[in-house]
Amino acid sequence: MEKILTKKSFPAWVKNLQSYTVYAPEKQENLWSYEVIQNPDKINLEYLNTVLAPKKITYPQREIFLQFNTSKEGKPQIKEVLPEEQPAVIFGVRPCDAKAITLTDKVFGEEPKDPYYWSRRNQTILVGLTCNPPPSPNCFCLSVGGSPHSKEGLDILMTDMGDKYHIDSLTKKGEKLIKAAENLFKPASPKDKKELEKIQRESEKKIKREIKDIKNIPDKLKDMFESPFWDEEAMSCIRCGICTYLCPTCYCFDITDELTSTLPLKGKRVRTWDTCQFPDFTMHSSGHNPRPDKASRLRQRILHKFQYHVENYQDYLCTGCGRCISLCPMGIDIIEILNKVRDYE
Amino acid sequence: MNGENKIKAPANPFQPEPARIVRTYPLTDDVNFFQIRIADMEKALSFQYQTGQFAMISVLGAGEAPFSISSTPSRPGLLEFCIRKAGTVTNALFQMKENDLIGLRGPYGNTFPIEKMQGKDIVIVMGGLGAAPLRSVLLYLLDNRDQFGRVLLLHGAKRPAEMLLREEFFSLKEREDLECYLTVDEDDTGEWPADVGLVTQLFKKLGNINPENTFSLVCGPPIMYKFVLKEILKLNIPKDQILMTLERRMKCGVGKCGHCAIDYIYTCLDGPVFTYWDVIHMRELI
Numbered sequence: 001m002e003k004i005l006t007k008k009s010f011p012a013w014v015k016n017l018q019s020y021t022v023y024a025p026e027k028q029e030n031l032w033s034y035e036v037i038q039n040p041d042k043i044n045l046e047y048l049n050t051v052l053a054p055k056k057i058t059y060p061q062r063e064i065f066l067q068f069n070t071s072k073e074g075k076p077q078i079k080e081v082l083p084e085e086q087p088a089v090i091f092g093v094r095p096c097d098a099k100a101i102t103l104t105d106k107v108f109g110e111e112p113k114d115p116y117y118w119s120r121r122n123q124t125i126l127v128g129l130t131c132n133p134p135p136s137p138n139c140f141c142l143s144v145g146g147s148p149h150s151k152e153g154l155d156i157l158m159t160d161m162g163d164k165y166h167i168d169s170l171t172k173k174g175e176k177l178i179k180a181a182e183n184l185f186k187p188a189s190p191k192d193k194k195e196l197e198k199i200q201r202e203s204e205k206k207i208k209r210e211i212k213d214i215k216n217i218p219d220k221l222k223d224m225f226e227s228p229f230w231d232e233e234a235m236s237c238i239r240c241g242i243c244t245y246l247c248p249t250c251y252c253f254d255i256t257d258e259l260t261s262t263l264p265l266k267g268k269r270v271r272t273w274d275t276c277q278f279p280d281f282t283m284h285s286s287g288h289n290p291r292p293d294k295a296s297r298l299r300q301r302i303l304h305k306f307q308y309h310v311e312n313y314q315d316y317l318c319t320g321c322g323r324c325i326s327l328c329p330m331g332i333d334i335i336e337i338l339n340k341v342r343d344y345e
Numbered sequence: 346m347n348g349e350n351k352i353k354a355p356a357n358p359f360q361p362e363p364a365r366i367v368r369t370y371p372l373t374d375d376v377n378f379f380q381i382r383i384a385d386m387e388k389a390l391s392f393q394y395q396t397g398q399f400a401m402i403s404v405l406g407a408g409e410a411p412f413s414i415s416s417t418p419s420r421p422g423l424l425e426f427c428i429r430k431a432g433t434v435t436n437a438l439f440q441m442k443e444n445d446l447i448g449l450r451g452p453y454g455n456t457f458p459i460e461k462m463q464g465k466d467i468v469i470v471m472g473g474l475g476a477a478p479l480r481s482v483l484l485y486l487l488d489n490r491d492q493f494g495r496v497l498l499l500h501g502a503k504r505p506a507e508m509l510l511r512e513e514f515f516s517l518k519e520r521e522d523l524e525c526y527l528t529v530d531e532d533d534t535g536e537w538p539a540d541v542g543l544v545t546q547l548f549k550k551l552g553n554i555n556p557e558n559t560f561s562l563v564c565g566p567p568i569m570y571k572f573v574l575k576e577i578l579k580l581n582i583p584k585d586q587i588l589m590t591l592e593r594r595m596k597c598g599v600g601k602c603g604h605c606a607i608d609y610i611y612t613c614l615d616g617p618v619f620t621y622w623d624v625i626h627m628r629e630l631i
Binding site for chain 1: 359360410429431432446566567592599601602603606609628631
């Protein structure tokens, strides 16, 4: 269902969504971040992209799995802590980040399904925003099967058309949001649709960077496992893990216990994001490490995204958001690496 | 399918089941034996596992870690583990006493292909803590002795004091239906009644092996594989009949956390039992 909403009416729409927790990008000390919105009048959708993807809402960096304590009789007690059932809407989701959520859905949707993830995910509505202002210089969604106006994973796709938004409702969840304030929306006219097509076509032209011949990359990588190439590429890595923590598709995690008291025993079991870029990610308790150096860890990151995941899910574990390039303190550039892989002999 | 995810939150795979330490005693300086029973009697008896599998053991406050099950499914009820004191979880576990409560979830991972192994000769090679997972399958073979051909065991440790379950293995050595060879790299006691030398030197005792009719099961420290595999390959045992159970750091046990990912597989789902064919085709396995 295609509709038009004037920018002036946008806050009124959000005000009608009181039963939801509403998230939108918010500028905090020059960096954009998804935050809970208290005042819909202040939502500003004139942003490029956030530092952390909306993954931080559907799959938070730290979440409580279990709470435990010792009863008066000295018996340990374990309590499951599932997230609260709270419907949420995220506004301003970039198509690359929405696609990334669909990739995590697949991993956490495999049996046995992850109950923590799904209790949040099932309650989350994703309202996307076409990337028609010039995107980040490191965006490359077109190379990995995405586009600046892709609908994949979204419930609604909004497109900025000057003083109004084109609103494309894609799912039942999306319809429900529009029904919450139906009188604010007008049907899109044929002229609007034409303008939309033009905006979307132009948005694609603004994506400047490209992984060349990406279809051949998975096979090419298979033969490069033992190559000294990885040593060269990983040389400058300072193993900070930013590339994976900021990646909208990375999903690896750790499970640890946190104690608030030892006697009597009281604490939590928590899940936190983890990264294959840290040495202890694969370290055995004996000290043996099957992935002992920076080169083997960079290779793991690239091969997981562009070879292993393709074998398992016929899709890249990368949506071209460019965060790992723009925010790597050492300038390691995944596009350059893959273009070198293409030409490697 | 845009966002229309109808997957309902299921039962929680991360929730440990309360279990009790029935017995624990030291096997070596840093390895203890643990007998564990799931607290709920019905669940304890219905806990189904197979040889080669592992379980996640929790000590509340210290965390969770994976351990191979050393007991055999042919003796249900009690689970046994040989655990080396090495990290936070095992340090906490070593401070616990009999009757203390821990958490347990599992079983996880694939299994030894018992059906394919039936009627075949089985050569088991274990070194150090490698005895932990292979004891499960060894006891299973002995409990179902008539279903298998020759059963041969080569067990190596650095020194006599470091051989896990020595008394048990010496009593197994008495059995006539098991060809059991025990060796230590170095005998610092002067009283070691069995072989002295590397486990690879025991291969000359195997006698005539019909490779097509033989499975070999190996587990030991990473360095051991290099030399033991050389010996096994000399016997011409087919690559898919050489089985190894491999260690990997793990956190979730259910194919999500990424720690044990190798190539396009997860060790916790597609391992820990691998064939030699897997090892040469999947780099980084050892």
